[in-house]
Amino acid sequence: MRILVVGGGTGGTIVANNLARRLSAEIRNRRVRLTMLSASDRHMYQPGLLYVAFGQMTPDQLYRDQKSLLESNIDFHVDPVEKFMLDQKKVLTKSGKTYDYDILVIATGSRIVPETVPGMVEGAETFYSEETAVKLFKKLRDFEGGNIALVVGVPHKCPIAPVEFIFSLHDYLKMRGIRDKTHIKYHYPIGRMHTIANVATWAKPEFERMGIEIETLFNVKEIDPENNVVRSEEGTETQYDLLVAIPPHKGMEVIEQNNMGDGGWIPTDRYKLTMEGRDEVYVLGDTTNLPVSKTGSAAHFEAEVVAENIASIVKIGTPVRDYDGKVYCFIEAGHDRATYAMFNYTTPPDLKPASKPMHWFKTAYNQMYWTSVRGLL
Amino acid sequence: MSTNKVIDACGSFCPGPLMELITYMKQASVGDTLELLSTDEGSAADVPEWVAKVGHEMISSENVDGVWHLKIRKAK
Numbered sequence: 001m002r003i004l005v006v007g008g009g010t011g012g013t014i015v016a017n018n019l020a021r022r023l024s025a026e027i028r029n030r031r032v033r034l035t036m037l038s039a040s041d042r043h044m045y046q047p048g049l050l051y052v053a054f055g056q057m058t059p060d061q062l063y064r065d066q067k068s069l070l071e072s073n074i075d076f077h078v079d080p081v082e083k084f085m086l087d088q089k090k091v092l093t094k095s096g097k098t099y100d101y102d103i104l105v106i107a108t109g110s111r112i113v114p115e116t117v118p119g120m121v122e123g124a125e126t127f128y129s130e131e132t133a134v135k136l137f138k139k140l141r142d143f144e145g146g147n148i149a150l151v152v153g154v155p156h157k158c159p160i161a162p163v164e165f166i167f168s169l170h171d172y173l174k175m176r177g178i179r180d181k182t183h184i185k186y187h188y189p190i191g192r193m194h195t196i197a198n199v200a201t202w203a204k205p206e207f208e209r210m211g212i213e214i215e216t217l218f219n220v221k222e223i224d225p226e227n228n229v230v231r232s233e234e235g236t237e238t239q240y241d242l243l244v245a246i247p248p249h250k251g252m253e254v255i256e257q258n259n260m261g262d263g264g265w266i267p268t269d270r271y272k273l274t275m276e277g278r279d280e281v282y283v284l285g286d287t288t289n290l291p292v293s294k295t296g297s298a299a300h301f302e303a304e305v306v307a308e309n310i311a312s313i314v315k316i317g318t319p320v321r322d323y324d325g326k327v328y329c330f331i332e333a334g335h336d337r338a339t340y341a342m343f344n345y346t347t348p349p350d351l352k353p354a355s356k357p358m359h360w361f362k363t364a365y366n367q368m369y370w371t372s373v374r375g376l377l
Numbered sequence: 378m379s380t381n382k383v384i385d386a387c388g389s390f391c392p393g394p395l396m397e398l399i400t401y402m403k404q405a406s407v408g409d410t411l412e413l414l415s416t417d418e419g420s421a422a423d424v425p426e427w428v429a430k431v432g433h434e435m436i437s438s439e440n441v442d443g444v445w446h447l448k449i450r451k452a453k
Contacts, residue, residue: 346388
């Protein structure tokens, strides 16, 4: 049995390591071959970018060598897939090699596309890449007061990030002694200040306490960097001195180029996590078109289900579990408090008041991630 | 040629039905019809509110066995 994992992010790495352990005997006696193809030899802890934007982490702290995270019985290659030949059960890579499979796992992730909003690249700061997070920190460090606006593109990875950014921004500006010289305005695409109703109920009074202005039903249409104005699809506009954007996302280009899903999102069975019409192709993480959060947490819980099912197919000929939509997200509420949201397809999150111990747990998790992605936690 | 697309956002607490609709609306062409399926009671009010504010066309809204079926035509 040839198992091929395409993508070395959170989901792909957890799937591969989990399978490597569950199928160690089968790999040892060569009944199973487990291969991973990734676009990079490095693995980034993406939630750390928020801390980089506030000078609390440096970019080098966000990376590990991908191979060092993988079990030794995984055949790992830095060689991104360029062509999926699903009918022939094979893929073609950038180097020109062909890899055959019996079971394929696609975990290629998503990418930011700020260029799809006129003016966003030139006019807005973001923190969704190493370079932009460092640039934003330098802007914040030089900021001496004025109007800071946050706008949110759709769809976007880590739906909690806009709220976390505002909490951290408030604390950072207070620490620098310029909070009273700064007006912060938060814009959100739908009719409440967060898509999760309970998060909105919890965060709204917190934002009011911090003096944050909120405008809902604001979908970014265009940014005019010359005049420092951001305009919405809904017909309103905001003047700013510093604009921060959560950029819109798409799935990876290779998915669109292979006509596997509009926007780069692959149509996926919400319980089995298989590609629609392809029982031998599993999809997880940001790559799916499922209505669940695009976060490492969703990828993690999906990866556990996918790995257990593939191992069960090898051992007893059938999958054994369904994905229930589980997501667990930490929510940083400033520099010393945090809470969390946990939910699935049937149970909404029940938010607890933010606390210092939860922030310490999140701080610890920033290191524990490397254990988690090895499939040990 | 316009198309019809069904968006199954049942059981979605995050990103949620309206955010899903906005995602697919951006991918759609003017004249396309999107049918949003939602188990969130709030969708019956917040989807028409957004559709009206942006200027798309609300075609129908009905609850069938606990699932809201909201049909919208992209107008701009």
